[in-house]
Amino acid sequence: MLLLGAAGLLASGAARAAGVSRATLTQEGHRTRLALGLEGNVPWELAAQAEPPALLLDLPRGAWRGATALAGAGCVTSLRVSNTRHGTRLTLLLTGPIATPRVQSRDNLLMLDLRPGGGPAFARMAAAGRLAHSPEPARRQTASLPLVILDPGHGGRDPGAIGAHGTHEKRITLAVAHELKRQLEAAGLCRVGLTRSRDVFIPLAQRVEVARRHQAALFLSIHADSAPPESARLARGASVYTLGETASDALAAALAKQENLADKAGGLRLPSVPPEVLSILFSLMRQETRAGSERLARLVVAALDDETAMLPHSHRRAGFVVLKAPDVPAALVELGFLSHPQDEEALGKPAHRARLAAALVQAVHGYLARQQQASLVGAAPGAGLP
Ligand SMILES: [Zn+2]
Known part of the structure; x- marks a missing residue:
């Protein structure tokens, strides 16, 4: 089974299949026990609250499948379920301060044993923040996941397009990239890197290099369009670009002519063969990358089409510098026109x-699933995917 995102990630979208199937609250002598049946790897986090005395158990949004309230027992007055910005919160209101809860988590069962305790110790517990949390997933598993590089367009001294009401493209692209990263990481099927995570200027070539250096599975550049004043009222909707055929051929040709090809291609392990063979290999690799880019773009168009207005001929081709990595499938998405109110x-x-990001998540997952299938059936690199 594919792992969830890192523990502590209680973002929406996490653990759609995983959840809490049942909850019981029982009392035995001084001990009150909350038992939760967990289906799948549900990340959780436990904290205490001083006033009014309560225990807070945070779960991912949608993970809770029980009733929205449970009657109290023992030192728990009541259990309430609410939605917070980060997910679902179970609030166990307490009759008074309790001792540090004994937490047992095994075999899909999470048990909290509670006993009355001293006020000062409980206050310290509440001030300490997180009391306990679900086990962290193994680091190794995460490291082997494919890497997706998101490229928020513009930044720093380059604001990109400026909207009719003054919106800077660079802010929109960064906000969407952060949201997309959050959603992708919550789903846990890939690792995510950003070419910029702040309002800084990064040269185009450097953005491409980030993806190539880390051998990214794909590169997605995020932008918003702008139309000249005369068509500002007409042009609207999202579109997706891949590298134009002629542009990429010209690049391949130019690169192939470089005597120092291996170095220029940085990180490509090219065999020592005659230059003409090398040029063929290079062109095969470029073809495979182009096929991947086209597939990615088709998935992005299909996913966005359900969520937002689309520009006619939504899939376009052009010679964007950020799409020119010969070995990383890449697409550039224009999320809409800032020139359209x-x-x-x-x-x-x-x-x-968030809706746009969710659509892009769908496209990225669709791309990666197919890619994984291809590598499972043993498609050799360079063999050219259909
Ligand atoms: Zn742009």
Whole structure:
């Protein structure tokens, strides 16, 4: 089974299949026991609250499948379920301070044993923050996941397009990239890197190098469009770009002519063969990368089409520098037109950006699933995927 995101990630979208199937609250003498049946790897986090005295158990959004309230027992007055910004929260209101809870987590069962305790010790517990949390997933598993590089367009002294109401493209692209990273990591099927995580200027070539140096599985550049004033009222909707055929051929040709090809291709392990063979190998690799980019773009168009207005001929081709890595499939998505008032307003809303990010998650997952299949059936690198 594929692992969930790192523990402590209680973001929405995590553990859609995993959840809490049942909950019981029982009393035996001085001990009150909360038992939760966990299906799958549900990440959880336990903390104490001083006033009113309570225990807080945080779960991913949607993980809770029990009733929204449970009657109290022993030192628990009541159990309430609520939604917070980070997910679902179980609040166990207590009759008074308790001793440090005994937490047992095994065989899909999470048990909290509670006993009354001293006030000062409970206050310290509440001040300490997190009391206990689900076990961290193994580091190795995470390291072997494919790497997705997200490239928030522009930044720093380069604001990108500026909307009719002053929205800077660089802010929208960064906000979407952060949201997309969060959602992808919560789903746990890939690792995610950003070419920039702050408002800084990064040259285009450097953005491509990040993806190549880390042998990324794919590169997704995130932008928002702008149309000239005369068509600002008309042009709207999202579109996706891949590298144009002629542009990439020209690049391949130019690169192939370089005498220091291996060095220019940085990190490519090219066999020592005659230059003409090398040129063929290079062109095969470029072809495979192009096929991957095209597939990625088709998936992005299909996913976005359900969520937002699309520009006619949504899949376009052009010679964007950030799409020119010969060995990393890449696409550039324009999420809408900042020059169009409705698009600008929508892109300014976190909820709209979250929906766009969710659509992009779908596309990325679709791409990676197919890629994994291909490598499972033993498609040799360079053999060219259909
Ligand atoms: Zn842009």
